[in-house]
Amino acid sequence: MTMKLSTDPSAATLLPIAKKEGISTVWDRHRAMQPQCGFGQLGVCCRICWKGPCRIDPFGDGPQRGICGADADTIVARNVIRMIAAGAAGHSEHGRHVALALQGVAEGRLPAYQIRDEAKLRAVAAKLGICTEGEDIPAIAAAVAKATLEDFQNQDHDAPCNWVEASLTKKRLERLQALHVVPHNIDAVITQIMGRTLVGCDADPVNLILGGIKGALADFDGMCLATELSDVLFGTPSPVVTAANLGVIKPDAVNIAVHGHNPLLSEVVCEVAGQMDEEARKAGAKDGINIVGICCTGNEVMVRHGIPLAANYLSQELALVTGAVDAMVVDVQCIMPSVSEIGACFHTAVITTMAENKIPGATHVEFREETALENARRIVATAIEAYKRRDPRRVNIPDFKQTAIVGFGVESVVGALATLNAEDPLQPLIENIANGNIRGIALFAGCNSTQVAQDSSFVTMAKKLAANNVLMLATGCGAGAFAKHGFMTQEATMEYAGDSLKAVMTAIGTSAGLNGPLPLVLHMGSCVDNSRAVQVAVAVADKLGVDLDQLPLVASAPEAMSEKAVAIGTWSVALGIPTHLGTMPQVTGSAKVTELLTQTAKDLLGGYFLVELDPNLAADKLLEVIEERRKGLGI
Ligand code: BF8
Ligand code: SF4
Numbered sequence: 001m002t003m004k005l006s007t008d009p010s011a012a013t014l015l016p017i018a019k020k021e022g023i024s025t026v027w028d029r030h031r032a033m034q035p036q037c038g039f040g041q042l043g044v045c046c047r048i049c050w051k052g053p054c055r056i057d058p059f060g061d062g063p064q065r066g067i068c069g070a071d072a073d074t075i076v077a078r079n080v081i082r083m084i085a086a087g088a089a090g091h092s093e094h095g096r097h098v099a100l101a102l103q104g105v106a107e108g109r110l111p112a113y114q115i116r117d118e119a120k121l122r123a124v125a126a127k128l129g130i131c132t133e134g135e136d137i138p139a140i141a142a143a144v145a146k147a148t149l150e151d152f153q154n155q156d157h158d159a160p161c162n163w164v165e166a167s168l169t170k171k172r173l174e175r176l177q178a179l180h181v182v183p184h185n186i187d188a189v190i191t192q193i194m195g196r197t198l199v200g201c202d203a204d205p206v207n208l209i210l211g212g213i214k215g216a217l218a219d220f221d222g223m224c225l226a227t228e229l230s231d232v233l234f235g236t237p238s239p240v241v242t243a244a245n246l247g248v249i250k251p252d253a254v255n256i257a258v259h260g261h262n263p264l265l266s267e268v269v270c271e272v273a274g275q276m277d278e279e280a281r282k283a284g285a286k287d288g289i290n291i292v293g294i295c296c297t298g299n300e301v302m303v304r305h306g307i308p309l310a311a312n313y314l315s316q317e318l319a320l321v322t323g324a325v326d327a328m329v330v331d332v333q334c335i336m337p338s339v340s341e342i343g344a345c346f347h348t349a350v351i352t353t354m355a356e357n358k359i360p361g362a363t364h365v366e367f368r369e370e371t372a373l374e375n376a377r378r379i380v381a382t383a384i385e386a387y388k389r390r391d392p393r394r395v396n397i398p399d400f401k402q403t404a405i406v407g408f409g410v411e412s413v414v415g416a417l418a419t420l421n422a423e424d425p426l427q428p429l430i431e432n433i434a435n436g437n438i439r440g441i442a443l444f445a446g447c448n449s450t451q452v453a454q455d456s457s458f459v460t461m462a463k464k465l466a467a468n469n470v471l472m473l474a475t476g477c478g479a480g481a482f483a484k485h486g487f488m489t490q491e492a493t494m495e496y497a498g499d500s501l502k503a504v505m506t507a508i509g510t511s512a513g514l515n516g517p518l519p520l521v522l523h524m525g526s527c528v529d530n531s532r533a534v535q536v537a538v539a540v541a542d543k544l545g546v547d548l549d550q551l552p553l554v555a556s557a558p559e560a561m562s563e564k565a566v567a568i569g570t571w572s573v574a575l576g577i578p579t580h581l582g583t584m585p586q587v588t589g590s591a592k593v594t595e596l597l598t599q600t601a602k603d604l605l606g607g608y609f610l611v612e613l614d615p616n617l618a619a620d621k622l623l624e625v626i627e628e629r630r631k632g633l634g635i
Contacts, residue, residue, distance in 0.1 A: 006314065006454035008484055010246040013398040014318045023342055025317050030450035042589030043076040049199035058589055073205040076590035078197040080566065081212030085193035087567025088215050090333055091528055092186045092222030094262050096152060098229045101264055101369050103145035105233065106138045112268050112372035115141055116235040120411075124228050127166045141232070148225050154185045161186065163224040164217060167531065169538055171547040172575060176217065179604065181210055181574065183218040190215060205592050213605075216570035223568075224531040230300070234267050237407035237525060238415075239514070240306035244483035246315065247401030248308035249324050253290035254280040254387040256380065257310055257319055259339075260331035261526065263300040265353055265367050265376075266293075269329060270301060272376040276384070283384050294319060295334045296526035299479055303407040303525045312455075312480030313561075314448040317342050323394040327383030331367070332357050334447075334562065347389035349382050404483040405490070405514075406523035408473070410535045413522070416512035426543050428508070433540075434635050437500035439469045439552065440626035443533045443572075444478040444521070446557025446565045449583050455481035457558035457582045457615040462487055462496070464619035466520055469498040470626065473536075476527040478557070483523065492520035530568055534575065544633075549576025549606020552629040554622045558582030558615055569609065573597070576606035578625045580618050585611065 005011060005027045018025050039045040044056040046066050054066030056075060065071050070078075104110040115121055118137055121144065125132045130143045151161040160182045165173060176182045183189040193215045196202040202211065231237075249255050256273060258266040270291055277288040292310035293301050301307040311319045313334055319325050320342045327349040328339060340361035343350035352358050353367035353375070363382065367375045418425040432438045442465050448454050458481040462472055474482050482488055487496075493505050497520060505517035512518075524532045534548075541548050555572045557565050560583050572579040587593045602608040610625070612618035 004453040004456070007456045007459060008245070008315060008454055009400045010315060010318060010398040011454065013400075014246070014321045014396065017396050018318070018321045021321070021345060023321060023345055026314055026336060026338070026450055039589075041584065041586055043079050043586040044072050044589035046070060046075045046079070048078065048197065056589060068199055070203060073590045073592045074203045074208070076587050076593045077205040077208035077212070080585070080587050080593065081193050081208055081215060082197055083563040083566040084212045084215045084219070084570055085190045087562065087564035088186065088219035088222060089190050090564050091219050091226065091567065092190070094332065094528060095222040095226035095229070097262055097264055098226050098233065099145055099148040102141055102229050102233060103149070104369060106141035106145055108138070110369050110372070112369065113233055115232055117232055120228070120236050121232045124232060128162055129166070144229070144232070148229065151221055151225065152185065152187050157184050159184055161218070161221045163221045167220075167224045167534065167538065168575070169541050169547055175547070175605070176574065179210065179213075181214040181217060183214050183221060186218040186222055189218040205590065206596065209593065209596050213570060213574050216567050217574055219567035220531065220571040220575075223528040226528040227525070227531045230263050231409070234263055235304050236411050237303035237409040238412045239405055240407045241403060241405050242302060242306040242308050243401045244309040244404045244480065245401045246310055246319060246322055246398050248292050248310055249319070249322055249397050250287050250290045251324060251395060251397060252285060253287035254283070254285045254383050255290050255292060255325050256383045257292050257294050257325050257328045258297045258301060259294035259316060259328055260335055261296045261333045262331050263297065263304075264369060264372070265329070265331045266297045266301050268372040268376040269379060270305065270307065272373060272380050276377065276380045280384050280387070283388055285387055289380065294328075295480070296476060296528070297331065299476065299523070299526040299529070303409070303523060306406070308401070309404070309480055309483055312448055312477035312484070314450065314454045320346060320348055322397045323391065324397050326387040326390060327351055327379065329353060329379055330357070333564070335359070346394065347386050347391065349386040351379055351382060353379070402484060402486040402489070404488040404523065405519040406483065406488060408522035408524055410532050413536060416508050416518070419511040419513070420508065426539060430540060430543060432504045433552065436635070437469065437504050438471045439623070440629065441471045441473065441537070441551075441553045442622060443530070443553070443555045444472060444474040444482070444558070445476050445527065445530055445555060445568060446560040447477045447562050448481070449559045449561035451561070451583045452559045455485060455559075457618070458482060459485050459487070460615035461556060461558055461619045462521060464616065465622065466496040466501065467498050468623050469501040470623070471501065472521045473524050473533050474521045475524050475530050475533070477559070479521075479523045479525070482521040487521045488519040488523055490514070490516040490519060493517040496520055527564060527568065546633070547576060547606070550629065550632055552626045552633070554578050554580065554625055556580040556582070556618065556622065558618065573601050573607035573609055574605055578608055578610055578622070580610045580612060580622055582613055582615060582618055584613065585609070
């Protein structure tokens with residue numbers, strides 16, 4: 001029996017077409033890769049120096065040490081913390097770009113950008129302890145940018161990064177400081193990980209993992225600043241009704257898919273597309289320009305502007321197989337290198353935009369914040385030109401799209417709650433958790449992976465948690481999965497939520513003017529927006545006078561694959577959150593590292609990894625954890 005590849009109905013429609021056209025997809029390549037290397041799966045393969053590669057025999061018969069003498073524990077720990085460093089580098093580089101853009105706006109150097117949310121800017125300044133009295137907006141923006149960029153520059157090892165310090169409970173910060181894992185400088189911590197994992201350096205698995213945790217907290221710092229400063233520049237999300245899945249691609253429009261992660265590019269493309277709509281119509285597209293999102297760029301523009309989401313990670317190639325995407329504009333991260341080849345099978349212009357992220361076969365239009373408008377115009381013009389070459393006979397847009405109510409940032413969640421209690425907005429949430437109407441909160445994050453039938457684990461787990469009255473938040477490709485499967489609708493709440501959860505969601509939604517319940521899963525944004533969920537948790541913990549590891553809060557990445565997910569999962573654990581992984585982490589070749597991450601972490605941090613590949617059992621285990629936490633709080 002062949003394994004089901006995806007639960008997304010669009011895949012079932014488009015995969016046979018890809019096959020007929022001779023196009024290989026991620027699933028074909030996954031199959032061709034079998035059997036995958038067992039040493040790599042266990043994390044016991046080392047390629048850190050050219051005496052290697054070395055691998056440890058997991059059965060104990062062959063070599064137990066690499067040529068340099070490193071054992072399985074050292075090799076596994078080094079490998080996994082290098083993954084954390086890579087993830088932290090990706091997120092924080094994204095954050096640095098946004099911070100530099102804010103600085104440029106403050107100095108009046110970037111005409112394509114502006115401060116769209118002044119209230120948020122003031123709130124961020126207050127959070128960072130910046131005095132704003134009597135200061136104008138550019139001055140506040142400059143001060144916020146400066147304080148943020150300090151997180152990349154500070155050389156005092158004892159001074160925590162500004163954003164980490166501002167974003168955690170006091171208790172959590174102290175606990176992490178006692179373990180010496182609080183980052184002082186994002187870049188320095190990432191560099192330290194690369195340095196200590198060179199051949200012949202840190203060989204102590206515990207020390208290595210602690211270094212990795214520091215790197216993961218640097219990742220958290222980068223996410224907090226990326227999220228908050230993006231809100232300042234592009235607006236803070238508020239609830240908006242939109243749609244998800246490949247049916248959002250329009251046959252009579254110039255379809256531009258924005259794909260990647262950083263909103264600096266996609267925001268300007270959206271704006272310029274609006275100005276160039278008439279040109280598209282002149283070229284014969286009677287519906288003008290239609291922007292659709294893929295991956296986290298998709299989430300960013302979805303939660304801020306209601307731009308529909310075409311695909312999450314595993315469906316990005318299928319967007320091209322529709323034959324109706326005229327341009328796929330990409331920036332950084334999670335862009336399969338195969339897209340240029342598939343785009344070339346059609347008329348699609350695949351456009352790379354970042355100097356440090358090019359793909360052979362793609363068109364490169366260099367994007368710079370200083371020339372953003374001009375660059376975006378060229379990108380949109382390229383899309384219109386490509387549209388003229390589209391072959392209508394090869395267009396196959398699956399007739400699948402689901403309504404999605406998205407855009408639940410901290411401000412909108414608190415805003416909705418404030419309609420019930422204006423003086424003390426968190427009180428209704430806390431009351432309902434305390435009385436058990438809401439048993440707990442689950443944050444679904446992370447990717448799609450070919451190791452799991454696409455989206456299936458998200459859907460299975462959410463159904464069970466909903467029935468057991470767990471409030472669910474989602475980001476990244478998890479949010480994409482839920483949006484595509486209709487879980488971000490009021491109907492889903494009515495269908496799947498347990499009675500008490502349904503009642504609470506209905507009370508909040510009705511009072512917030514939604515004419516019915518909140519959607520079953522609240523879309524908080526992209527992967528960097530995981531920091532939003534932490535903000536809600538910190539606010540609740542502060543109000544209760546407890547730390548994060550006491551809350552009935554769990555996280556789950558049932559289909560994790562990226563190094564960024566490794567970094568996020570690790571900081572989630574470091575913040576005290578039990579964190580489920582539904583794909584096998586590449587660490588099990590070391591009993592010591594496995595024990596550290598799944599058990600010892602619980603004593604050290606309160607959070608820990610919980611690995612369960614079966615989504616039904618995973619949901620059961622998370623429910624148990626939630627009940628255990630409730631018991632701890634005496635509720
Ligand atoms: O940052 S969830 S597949 S798109 S890594 Fe990538 Fe994973 Fe998707 Fe977004 Ni996050
Ligand atoms: Fe082998 Fe050691 Fe080199 Fe790794 S660092 S490849 S274990 S010799």
